[in-house]
Structures are given as C-alpha cells and as structure tokens.
Amino acid sequence: MKCKKCGATAVIxxxxxxxxxxxxxxxxxxxxxVQRTIEKSHMFSPNERVMVAVSGGKDSLSLWDILLxxxxxxxxxxxxxxxxxGDYSEISQxxxxxFAAARGAHFDxxxxxxxxxxxxxxxxxxxxxxxxxxxxxxVKRHEMNRVACDGDYAALATGHNLxxxxxxxxxxxxxxxxxxxxxxxxVLPASHPRLxxxxxxxxxxxxxxxxxxxxxxxxDYIYQECPYAKGATTLFYKDLLNQLEERSPGxxxxxxxxxxxxxxxxxxxxxxxxDVDLGECTRCGQPTTAPGLCAFCRLWDTKKKH
Amino acid sequence: MKCKKCGATAVIxxxxxxxxxxxxxxxxxxxxxVQRTIEKSHMFSPNERVMVAVSGGKDSLSLWDILLxxxxxxxxxxxxxxxxxGDYSEISQxxxxxFAAARGAHFDxxxxxxxxxxxxxxxxxxxxxxxxxxxxxxVKRHEMNRVACDGDYAALATGHNLxxxxxxxxxxxxxxxxxxxxxxxxVLPASHPRLxxxxxxxxxxxxxxxxxxxxxxxxDYIYQECPYAKGATTLFYKDLLNQLEERSPGxxxxxxxxxxxxxxxxxxxxxxxxDVDLGECTRCGQPTTAPGLCAFCRLWDTKKKH
Numbered sequence: 001m002k003c004k005k006c007g008a009t010a011v012i013x014x015x016x017x018x019x020x021x022x023x024x025x026x027x028x029x030x031x032x033x034v035q036r037t038i039e040k041s042h043m044f045s046p047n048e049r050v051m052v053a054v055s056g057g058k059d060s061l062s063l064w065d066i067l068l069x070x071x072x073x074x075x076x077x078x079x080x081x082x083x084x085x086g087d088y089s090e091i092s093q094x095x096x097x098x099f100a101a102a103r104g105a106h107f108d109x110x111x112x113x114x115x116x117x118x119x120x121x122x123x124x125x126x127x128x129x130x131x132x133x134x135x136x137x138x139v140k141r142h143e144m145n146r147v148a149c150d151g152d153y154a155a156l157a158t159g160h161n162l163x164x165x166x167x168x169x170x171x172x173x174x175x176x177x178x179x180x181x182x183x184x185x186x187v188l189p190a191s192h193p194r195l196x197x198x199x200x201x202x203x204x205x206x207x208x209x210x211x212x213x214x215x216x217x218x219x220d221y222i223y224q225e226c227p228y229a230k231g232a233t234t235l236f237y238k239d240l241l242n243q244l245e246e247r248s249p250g251x252x253x254x255x256x257x258x259x260x261x262x263x264x265x266x267x268x269x270x271x272x273x274x275d276v277d278l279g280e281c282t283r284c285g286q287p288t289t290a291p292g293l294c295a296f297c298r299l300w301d302t303k304k305k306h
Numbered sequence: 307m308k309c310k311k312c313g314a315t316a317v318i319x320x321x322x323x324x325x326x327x328x329x330x331x332x333x334x335x336x337x338x339x340v341q342r343t344i345e346k347s348h349m350f351s352p353n354e355r356v357m358v359a360v361s362g363g364k365d366s367l368s369l370w371d372i373l374l375x376x377x378x379x380x381x382x383x384x385x386x387x388x389x390x391x392g393d394y395s396e397i398s399q400x401x402x403x404x405f406a407a408a409r410g411a412h413f414d415x416x417x418x419x420x421x422x423x424x425x426x427x428x429x430x431x432x433x434x435x436x437x438x439x440x441x442x443x444x445v446k447r448h449e450m451n452r453v454a455c456d457g458d459y460a461a462l463a464t465g466h467n468l469x470x471x472x473x474x475x476x477x478x479x480x481x482x483x484x485x486x487x488x489x490x491x492x493v494l495p496a497s498h499p500r501l502x503x504x505x506x507x508x509x510x511x512x513x514x515x516x517x518x519x520x521x522x523x524x525x526d527y528i529y530q531e532c533p534y535a536k537g538a539t540t541l542f543y544k545d546l547l548n549q550l551e552e553r554s555p556g557x558x559x560x561x562x563x564x565x566x567x568x569x570x571x572x573x574x575x576x577x578x579x580x581d582v583d584l585g586e587c588t589r590c591g592q593p594t595t596a597p598g599l600c601a602f603c604r605l606w607d608t609k610k611k612h
Contacts, residue, residue: 176573268576
C-alpha cells in the first residue's frame with residue numbers, strides 16, 4: 001500500500017479516514033490534525049502557556065511532544081499517586097523525566113504521599129464505597145487544577161484520545177446521565193476564577209493512531225496499563241466500540257462527533273441541563289458543587305478519623 | 307433453583323430481575339407484567355378494541371395470546387409481504403391461522419401482491435437505494451395504520467420486546483439521531499384523524515423471556531428469522547447489548563428505561579425536537595411529512611415507471 005500524499009510505502013492504513021500514509025507524512029499528519037482541533041475548538045492560542053498532564057503513557061507523552069513540535073510553550077505535570085505494584089508509579093515518573101530531559105522541557109511533580117501523607121491506594125482503602133480508580137481521578141483532577149491555577153497557565157491539556165472519549169460517552173449514554181452528557185466537551189471553560197480551562201487536543205485521534213505516533217516518533221512510554229485498571233468497565237466499553245468499528249470503520253468517530261454536533265446545534269439536552277452552581281471549598285478554595293468541603297478535602301478528613 | 311413465589315422447581319431464572327419462577331407462576335407473571343405496562347403507559351382500556359399486528363413469530367403471537375388471556379377484545383392482522391425463500395410468508399401465515407383457529411380469534415389478512423401487484427422483495431428491487439427490510443417496514447406501517455383506522459380500532463399493538471427497543475435506541479444513540487430519539491416511545495398517540503394510536507405492550511420483557519413464554523404456553527410459531535434479516539445491523543447491535551447484559555444483568559433494561567425517564571423528566575432533548583408537521587397524502591389520505599404523495603404511494607409509482 002502506498003502513501004496517499006507522497007507515494008512512498010505506507011506504514012499505516014486508517015480505514016476510518018480512507019487514508020494510508022508513510023512514516024514521514026504520518027508524523028506530519030498527526031500534529032496537523034491536533035493543530036486543527038486546537039484552533040477549531042478555541043483551546044488556546046500560540047502565545048498562551050499550557051500545562052500538560054503527563055502520566056508516562058503514550059497519549060500524554062505524545063501530546064506533550066506534539067505541542068512542543070507545534071511551538072507551544074508547554075510544561076508537564078506529573079502527579080505521583082503512589083501505585084506500588086511493580087513499581088508502576090516509579091517507572092512512569094522515570095519515563096516522564098527521560099522525555100523531558102531529552103527535550104529540555106520543564107515539568108512539575110506533585111508527590112501525593114509526601115504532601116498529604118498517603119498514596120491513592122491507601123486513602124481509597126480508608127474510604128468505603130470509593131474505588132481506587134475513582135479516588136485517583138478525583139485526586140488528579142483536584143491537583144491538576146490547583147497547579148494549573150497557581151502557575152497561571154491558560155489551559156490544562158490532557159491526553160484523552162477519541163477512544164477514551166467515546167467510551168465515556170458510551171457509558172453516559174447507557175445510563176442517560178444527562179448531567180455528564182451536558183459537560184463532556186473538548187473544552188471546559190474556566191467558569192470560576194479558581195478553575196483552569198481544560199482542553200483535550202487528541203479527541204480526533206484514535207488510540208491506535210496515538211500508539212502508532214509514539215512508536216514512530218520513538219517515544220519511550222510505559223506500556224502496561226495501571227494494574228488497578230484491569231477488568232475496568234471502560235476497557236470493556238472500548239472493546240464493544242472496537243467491535244462496532246471493526247464492522248463499520250469510522251463508527252467510533254461518528255458516535256463522538258455526531259454527539260458534539262447534536263449538542264452544539266441544540267438538538268440534544270434542554271438548556272437547563274447545562275448550568276451547574278459552583279461554590280468554593282471552605283478549606284482549599286477550589287470550586288465545588290458540594291456545600292462546605294470539596295470532595296478532595298473530605299477525602300483527607302477520612303484519613304484523620306482513622 | 308426454587309420458584310420465588312411458590313417454592314416449586316423453577317424453570318426460568320431471570321438474573322436481570324433477581325427472580326426465578328416455576329412454569330405456572332411464570333405464565334402468570336408475564337401477563338401481569340404486560341397488564342402493568344398497558345396501565346402505566348395508558349395504552350388502552352378494557353373496553354377498547356385492539357388490533358395486534360402478527361407476523362407468526364414468537365413475540366406477536368405471544369402478545370396476542372396474552373391480550374386474549376387478559377380479556378381484551380384483540381383481533382389480529384397479518385400482512386403477507388411475499389417473502390418466497392423457503393415459503394417463509396406461507397409458513398408464517400399458516401402459524402397465524404392455526405393460532406387463531408385454536409382460540410376462535412378473528413384476524414384480517416392484507417395480501418400485498420394481490421392488492422398492489424407486487425411483493426415487497428419485487429417492489430424493493432425496482433427502487434434503487436432502498437433495502438428490502440426498510441421497504442418491508444414502510445409497507446407494513448402504512449397497511450397496519452390503514453386497517454386499524456378503517457376498522458375503528460382504538461390502538462394498534464405490535465410485539466416489540468425490550469431487546470428490539472434497546473437495539474433501535476442503541477442505533478439512534480450511536481448517530482445521535484435526535485428526531486428518532488424524540489419519537490421512540492411505548493405509545494405514539496393518534497396525533498391525526500387518520501393515524502392509529504400505536505402501542506408496544508412487551509417493552510418490559512426481554513426477548514429471552516418472550517421465547518420462554520411461547521415455549522411454555524405451547525405456542526407454535528415460526529422459528530426462523532426472515533431470510534432477508536441475515537447479517538442485519540439490528541442483530542449485530544442486539545449481540546453487543548447481550549455482551550453488556552452478560553457482564554451486567556439488567557443493563558439492557560436500564561439503558562431503555564433510563565432513556566424513557568430522562569426524556570419524560572425533560573432532561574433530554576429540547577422541546578422543539580418533539581414536534582413534527584404532518585400533511586396528508588394526496589392519494590391515500592394518510593398522514594405524511596412529505597409534500598404530495600406519502601412514501602408508500604411513491605413506492606408504487608416506481609412500479610408504474612418500469
């Protein structure tokens with residue numbers, strides 16, 4: 001198969017885009033697609049500083065790589081949640097360090113155990129009814145937002161790809177969780193002075209495409225899934241969506257993009273579903289929908305009780 | 307496993323309802339569930355006449371059986387679309403005849419080839435871009451509505467079960483087809499003098515539950531799927547939903563019922579999505595969204611051109 005752009009031997013065939021590309025053209029095509037997404041969704045402008053949440057995996061390191069290649073001032077943020085099984089957190093952090101060192105890029109580290117006294121698995125164990133994965137999500141969202149606001153970054157970028165977003169959308173559609181459906185977006189504006197703008201520049205790239213990018217760019221990332229993600233519902237939904245994609249190439253993308261379109265055109269969800277009342281946490285000052293303490297601060301109160 | 311109601315040996319275990327039942331209790335439970343659905347959705351009242359669209363399959367014959375057992379005045383309607391492969395239409399019709407004869411029930415037959423000159427597969431072949439299945443759906447909807455209106459029936463009941471509805475919902479959600487999402491309902495009111503009220507009394511019963519009902523009631527139905535349904539997208543969606551159900555019993559029901567709830571509560575779809583302008587077909591007088599002829603009448607115009 002030949003590259004559709006230059007006629008050289010293709011290294012990837014993307015049935016969903018009816019497009020085959022060689023290595024060089026592919027490594028240009030991906031950043032171009034990201035740049036178009038950034039512009040189309042008004043994520044951030046060339047003169048704004050961006051913080052990239054990096055886990056050491058293929059998506060977040062590739063996103064950082066792409067933003068740097070596109071000329072953005074992009075710093076990294078690694079949150080060490082303390083997954084000890086097989087030294088998962090240690091290995092991930094090393095991948096981030098090596099990546100940054102090779103590019104002379106700057107990154108911050110939040111070490112949760114050092115700052116709060118417990119790792120995510122430890123604090124999750126104290127909190128009945130909260131899974132490790134949902135605790136990890138809560139902690140990361142809180143800390144990413146704090147560092148992005150404190151550092152005056154214009155936007156906080158995460159490496160969610162199309163498969164990630166489609167799986168979350170699938171989960172929310174299965175329960176018709178209209179509150180979540182209203183808020184799942186490529187850009188979440190900073191609707192509060194202590195809330196960072198959140199952007200997802202990879203939403204138009206399949207997981208497979210990101211894996212190919214990391215591989216062809218020689219990015220050294222952590223291959224293993226987090227040990228706690230095993231058997232996760234999200235992975236099950238991804239598998240169902242992959243079956244759909246296999247039968248009908250492009251189905252995953254159509255599912256996600258037609259959702260965004262229907263909502264944008266006002267054909268989905270009444271206006272009322274879009275508004276959320278935000279207060280401020282009485283301890284950390286971060287915005288919260290709960291009265292009093294935010295969910296993050298309540299998490300550490302559990303610790304004190306024990 | 308024991309029957310949860312009477313302690314006898316159970317013949318069916320429904321993980322989705324956490325309920326195991328013996329044959330006698332199951333054959334009572336199914337009509338009770340249908341009766342509750344009829345009342346809850348205000349489908350029809352005991353003194354109203356109902357027309358049941360029967361195909362000869364397990365769902366429609368079971369529905370007819372249940373309505374007769376519940377004491378409703380329910381007549382059948384068989385539409386002979388003319389699927390000749392393996393005498394499919396002939397065999398189906400015979401199942402309907404035997405069922406009606408055994409119960410002294412009344413039914414009408416619409417023979418499409420006799421009335422319009424062509425079978426569904428024949429007319430579909432003349433119409434480029436229209437599949438046999440979609441042509442069949444169009445023809446059946448038109449003729450069911452005509453007979454139900456002409457016969458002054460209060461409602462037209464079809465045997466769509468939970469799996470059918472969930473698969474259609476899944477298809478519409480995958481494309482965020484908000485127009486279809488607005489109209490998929492257990493009851494479609496007669497919003498026009500020439501439009502019959504359409505009701506689906508089996509929407510709270512799984513396909514597997516209906517198969518068990520037909521089997522245990524000794525209903526002789528046509529087992530084969532229509533030969534044209536092979537490889538149909540709906541069957542593929544049903545398979546995906548079955549994988550979901552296998553992992554999380556009740557998921558299919560939650561998907562469908564939480565959709566109805568979100569829409570009922572006004573959390574889904576803006577008000578505008580619910581209104582459709584209806585005109586009247588200049589030939590048959592049936593309501594249509596198209597100007598001039600309705601889709602059914604245009605179908606037979608194609609025939610004349612050839």
